Amino acid sequence: RxxxxxxxxxxxxxxxxxxxxxxxxxxxxxxxxxxxxxxxxxxxxxxxxxxxxxxxxxxxxxxxxxxxxxxxxxxxxxxxxxxxxxxxxxxxxxxxxxxxxxxxxxxxxxxxxxxxxxxxxxxxxxxxxxxxxxxxxxxxxxxxxxxxxxxxxxxxxxxxxxxxxxxxxxxxxxxxxxxxxxxxxxxxxxxxxxxxxxxxxxxxxxxxxxxxxxxxDPAWPVRLKTSPLPWTSVITREGDRLLIDLEVHAELVDGPTPIVVLPERIVPGKVVEGEGLGVVSTPDIVFLPGLRTRPPGTSFRVELDAPLERGPVRAVEIDVETRRRVLEQVAPAWRPRLRTVFADAGGNETELLRAIREVTPSRRDSMAFLIANMPPADRRIMTADALLENVELAHDSFDASPWRVGVPESVFQEAVLPYAHINERRDDWRADFVSRFRAAAHAAGTQADAVRRLNRLVYETFDVTYDANKRLKNEQSPYQSIDQHCASCTGLSILLANACRAAGIPARIAGIPEWPTGDNHTWVEVYDPIDGRWHWIEALGGGAYDEGWWVGKVRGLAAEDSNEARYRIWAASWSRPAGVPNRFPLWWLGSDEDPIPGIDRTTDYAGAGD
Structure with a gap:
């Protein structure tokens, strides 16, 4: 002092x-x-x-x-x-x-x-x-x-x-x-x-x-608990006009320059209303330096000529005839959905069309399924090379699997073919995992033995352990977990499920979004054609099918049949049915993020073990 x-x-x-x-x-x-x-x-x-x-x-x-x-x-x-x-x-x-x-x-x-x-x-x-x-x-x-x-x-x-x-x-x-x-x-x-x-x-x-x-990782959401803000904004749109309604709640002169982050990119135009606030607009944000001198309790409107940006210019313009020829190569049932995906893909449409055109003809239906059900964000980033490698290797591993007989095509499409499970980062993992784990899995006597072997081998290979505190995020991609040598139950489950898929074994992640007492849990479900059932297994747990420390807890909660989605049991799905699909209510997903298709498994777990 x-x-x-x-x-x-x-x-x-x-x-x-x-x-x-x-x-x-x-x-x-x-x-x-x-x-x-x-x-x-x-x-x-x-x-x-x-x-x-x-x-x-x-x-x-x-x-x-x-x-x-x-x-x-x-x-x-x-x-x-x-x-x-x-x-x-x-x-x-x-x-x-x-x-x-x-x-x-x-x-x-x-x-x-x-x-x-x-x-x-x-x-x-x-x-x-x-x-x-x-x-x-x-x-x-x-x-x-x-x-x-x-x-x-x-x-x-x-x-x-x-x-x-x-x-x-x-x-x-x-x-x-x-x-x-x-x-x-x-x-x-x-x-x-x-x-x-x-x-x-x-x-x-x-x-x-x-x-x-x-x-x-800039995507790790470090955020303070929401408290009353010194100023607030509401954004609306009328045609090509962007309207920003502002309210000042506290002194701003010593604070940072107010900046409004826009939900969609715009083409900045003239300021129609609100010039006195010193408005500076860019495609992503609007600066309001003049708002700092306005007293608490005042409100203002900013109106801009700001048509929406129409998306990136395509490197190669797709003509109608090219698109039509590609769509003719897939089953008619896929065409309406694929047209929607292509329209949303922007400049990446060329990649999706090439993936369909160049895939092995007998596997084209799989490529159509994969692309037609892509999450919106993936439509704009997934390359043809990545999709082609994924589809070809998924089929190769499944065709070589000693346990493929009796697996329905729909199960293969949902639980072997996809390159991702939920909203984890998209990694090119399949070729690496095939080379490391397929032969070892196929050498097992039964599929159940193969899964148990993978449940040990994948974590030993990459030296990954459970640590819910040090891990970067819940929904870690395979290489995020591998690079950190740790993961939570969700990251561990993604690793095991991917190892199974690399061996042609149908696997998906499942879990309860939230226990009534707090926290969540994720595990793996594996489809076994011997009895035609989905069996659960705890990642890094070392146990057999349908074992786990949480089984009794889940069974009791499932029997309660709660009306709250977060207390129900879900499995992740790839297909996106028409209308409003069931959503796997992962707690870290915001309302504006792509929903994860989900299968409500509560009834199945309530009767498990009967």
């Missing part, structure tokens, strides 16, 4: 200077969800205290995370996570020149799954502190990664607004500590003297624009 006596100069009064010991104890005993840092930092150490040295967080000789006391003693820092970090004012927290650096130590030893920080030194701080204000002062409005992206967009807008006509200078060619050299280059390129007051912002905005980075 600062004290002043009899009008004299302020004097800093310190208590216990050494604070790192308290930090380490608190961090290890009560791991945080979010760690915000400032102060003196580089890629190897973080000094606790700005005007004094209260101890340091460092990278130890073994590359692990440690707290270093003032006497040189080091104590380990361990946190299972997951947590996020925001280096709002910390230099070099996002800089990774080698393997033994602070950000990697926080990832490995402290459970950090997302880090926003500087990949350089910083003297300006506009970027990091804007991320801080957007995320913490507007709780629940967006995720941490969204706040980081918006802060960078605001740096670009500010430079254009405050220095019109001034040439931009890139940080390319300057290393992470060459601040002075960069400032000289800015002064030379712009003609602005370094001694002018406006020079600091001029150079600082350009430096921070290029220095803020996000480490980790």
């Amino acid at each position: 600062m004290e002043r006596t009899d009008g004299g100069e302020p004097v800093e009064v310190l208590g216990d200077i050494e604070i790192v010991d308290d930090f380490v104890a608190a961090f290890n005993e009560a791991p945080p969800d979010l760690l915000v840092t400032s102060g003196r930092t580089n890629e190897e150490r973080w000094m606790l205290g700005y005007l004094f040295d209260g101890g340091r967080v460092v990278v130890g000789e073994a590359g692990d995370l440690r707290g270093r006391l003032l006497d040189g003693t080091e104590v380990p820092i361990r946190n299972p996570g997951p947590m996020a970090m925001l280096g709002a004012g910390s230099c070099l927290l996002g800089f990774i020149p080698g393997s033994e650096v602070l950000p990697l130590a926080f990832i490995h030893d402290a459970g950090a799954r997302q880090i926003v920080g500087y990949a350089s030194t910083t003297w300006h701080g506009a970027g990091g502190w804007d991320v801080y204000r957007r995320f913490l002062d507007e709780p629940g409005r967006g995720t941490l990664s969204e706040a980081a992206w918006l802060a960078q967009q605001e740096l670009i807008r500010r430079f254009a607004a405050e220095y019109p006509g001034v040439p931009e200078v890139s940080t390319e060619g300057f290393d992470e500590r060459e601040v002075f050299e960069f400032q000289l280059a800015v002064a030379e390129a712009t003609g602005v003297d370094r001694r002018e007051d406006r020079f600091e912002d001029l150079a600082g905005l350009l430096w921070d624009r290029d220095a803020i980075v996000l480490l980790g």
Whole structure:
């Protein structure tokens, strides 16, 4: 604290200077969800205290995370996570020149799954502190990664607004500590003297624009619990006009520039109403810098000429005749659905058409099924090569399976053919898994033995264990789990189900979205043609069919036949029936995300074991 006596100069009064010991104890005993840092930092150490040295967080000789006391003693820092970090004012927290650096130590030893920080030194701080204000002062409005992206967009807008006509200078060619050299280059390129007051912002905005980075998975939804916001907006549309109704609830002058994130990309046009708010529109967002000076309790409308962007320009324009010839190659029942998919695919239609055209003719119906039931997001990203490899290998493995006889075609299509289960990231896993697991599975005496063998082999092969705390997300893709060497029950189940599919064994994931007491659970269902039934198996459980620690609990809950979808038992499906399909109500899915088709299995589990 600062004290002043009899009008004299302020004097800093310190208590216990050494604070790192308290930090380490608190961090290890009560791991945080979010760690915000400032102060003196580089890629190897973080000094606790700005005007004094209260101890340091460092990278130890073994590359692990440690707290270093003032006497040189080091104590380990361990946190299972997951947590996020925001280096709002910390230099070099996002800089990774080698393997033994602070950000990697926080990832490995402290459970950090997302880090926003500087990949350089910083003297300006506009970027990091804007991320801080957007995320913490507007709780629940967006995720941490969204706040980081918006802060960078605001740096670009500010430079254009405050220095019109001034040439931009890139940080390319300057290393992470060459601040002075960069400032000289800015002064030379712009003609602005370094001694002018406006020079600091001029150079600082350009430096921070290029220095803020996000480490980790940007899709991991780090979000604060929603609280009353200082301003709110409602977006509506009337033809090509975009209407944004705004309400101010608190003082905004010290907060971040309000930015409205648009639900659909637009072609920015003129401002019809609301020019006084300093509106700047882009295809994705609308800046409202003038809203910061408006008092609480006021409301405004912004009206823009903003027709919707019509999607990416196709690399190859598809003529009607080409589409017609491809559709003639598939069964008539698929054609209406495929036309809808093609219309939604934008520039990726060429890939989907090529996949149908080039697939082995006897397997074309499978390709039509796969594409016709694609989730909307996949229609725009899945390549022909990926789809062709997936279909051909799925058929090859199934045709070679000793247990294929008696498996209905519909079961093959739903539980062997698909390349994904729910909303996990799309990985090209099948060829790798076929080479690793198919022969071992087919050497088993029965399908049940093959599944048990895979339930051990897949996790031993990739050294993946259960850890619901350190894993990045619930719905991890195969290689996300493999790269982290851990997963929750959902990620483990996806690994096992994919190993089964690679061997031509029909498998799908199933589970209960939520126990009445909280949490959820996911397992694998395998179709066995011997009795024509779906059997469940616990991923990484080591047991046989229809065993698991949760069986009695699920059976009792299923017998209650709850009207709430989250308390019912579901299996994931690939096909999307007409109308409103059943939705597998995964708790992490937002209402605006692609629904996961689901099969209600509650009745089957209620009678299991009878």
